[in-house]
Amino acid sequence: MTSKAVRLRAAAASAVTALAISATVLGAGAGTANAVDRVRLAGDVQIAPGITYRAFSLTASHGTVTGHVVTADLSDPRVSVGLLTPGKVAARAKLSQLAAAQEAVAGINADFFNIDETQHPGVQATGSAVGPAIADGVPLKAAVPNGQRFGPALPPGTSTRDVIGVGYDRKARLDELSLDGTVRGRHGERFGLAGLNQYAIPEGGIGAFNSLWGDVSRRRAVCGTDTVRAAACTTDAYEVTVKDGRVVSESDSIGAGAVDPDSVVLVGREAGAAQLRSLQVGERVRVSDRLRTTSGKRLRFAVGGYPVLRDGEPLPGLDTKAVATRTGAAIGDHGRTLYLLVLDGSAESGAGLTVAELAGVLHDVGADDGVNLDGGGSSTLVTRDPVSGAPVVRNHPTGGAERPIPEGIGVFSRG
Helix, strand or coil, X not given: CCHHHHHHHHHHHCCXXXXXXXXXXXXXXXXXXXXXXXXXXXXXXXXXXXXXXXXXEEEEXXXXXXXXXXXXXXXXXXXXXXXXXXXXXXXXXXXXXXXXXXXXXXXXXXXXXXXXXXXXCCCCCCCCEXXXXXXXXXXXXXXXXXXXXXXXXXXXXXXXXXXXXXXXCCCXXXXXXXXXXXXXXXXXXXXXXXXXXXXXXXXXXEEXXXXXXXXXXXXXXXXXXXXXXCCCCCCCEEEEEEECCEEEEEECCCCCCCCCCCEEEEEEECHHHHHHHCCCCCCEEEEEEEEEECCCCCEEEEEECEEEEECCEECCCCCCCCCECCXXXXXXXXXXXXXXXXXXXXXXXCCCECHHHHHHHHHHCCCCEEEEECCHHHCCXXXXXXXXXXXXXXXXXXXXXXXXXXXEEEEEECC
């Protein structure tokens, strides 16, 4: 167990402990109206070797807030972290179902996602997440353009490419994942790839959809612009299917249906559509893609989330007004400790946290770096029941029931 974990456990064990959060944690200019007065930690409960759970309460700017924290000691060789997923990018399931299927000890919901398409009547919502995702070292998807995301405004200097992940060195870190991909034709054509299994392709770009996408329509990928999610769907789009390295079909209509394991569907818009029209049925085409980290470190697990805490300090420009039920994930002890935090709902009609307050709470439970994840009705935390072995929802989700989600963060223990 890390020294930081020992200190937190000792504090919690001596009945109920109050930890002050200073004004510097909340950020200059936050003011007393937006400050969190204190965090009260209940005693830790070990739910598996290297993994503990505890409840907490705090006095925030809009009243008393209750929440739940899972702490995973990544220095324990029995502990691991993974992506909880329904098996396809464009699919959703309840967190408890995902945790049960993958036998996770605990988990929380993860990134914001394409939850509705009221702005584009007749276009199917994909249910897929905003940011990149890696599961067991396999890239599942890349990030949509910043203007196409769902969720609160991004803090300055952040983007949809930001992730929280765990490397092959077993250390957690904040990083960025950028898509590096190409489409190469037989006659020397070489086009950059701007999307991978994502619900929005950048303007003028080409996106690739493989068997990991699912059977949901790809039409949403050519709607909106890089800066305005609600903008109309482009009428200049083109789709090419490549099977076993050869073009087998082309269409001016963007389709739906499962993609064969030996195939990839290329969807282009504007300039990207023009590039795809230059390919011919029967032509040999090579499609390559990979996700590169800014740090240069390889990630075994990663999921999108925008940073709110770096090196023990809140990011500048965090919102100090809007209150909501929050989900957060954070890192302490130089990447050796992972914290998963969820509030009880319904904060939107009562007490909750601002994004700035969330950064302060993550710092105070022991983190140095942290991200804000999808909140509101998506906020869910589960832990494994010690008797039945089934996942138990620990928080009280908004609306009283779990919302199906596209992905979550799971922690596992071999002990």
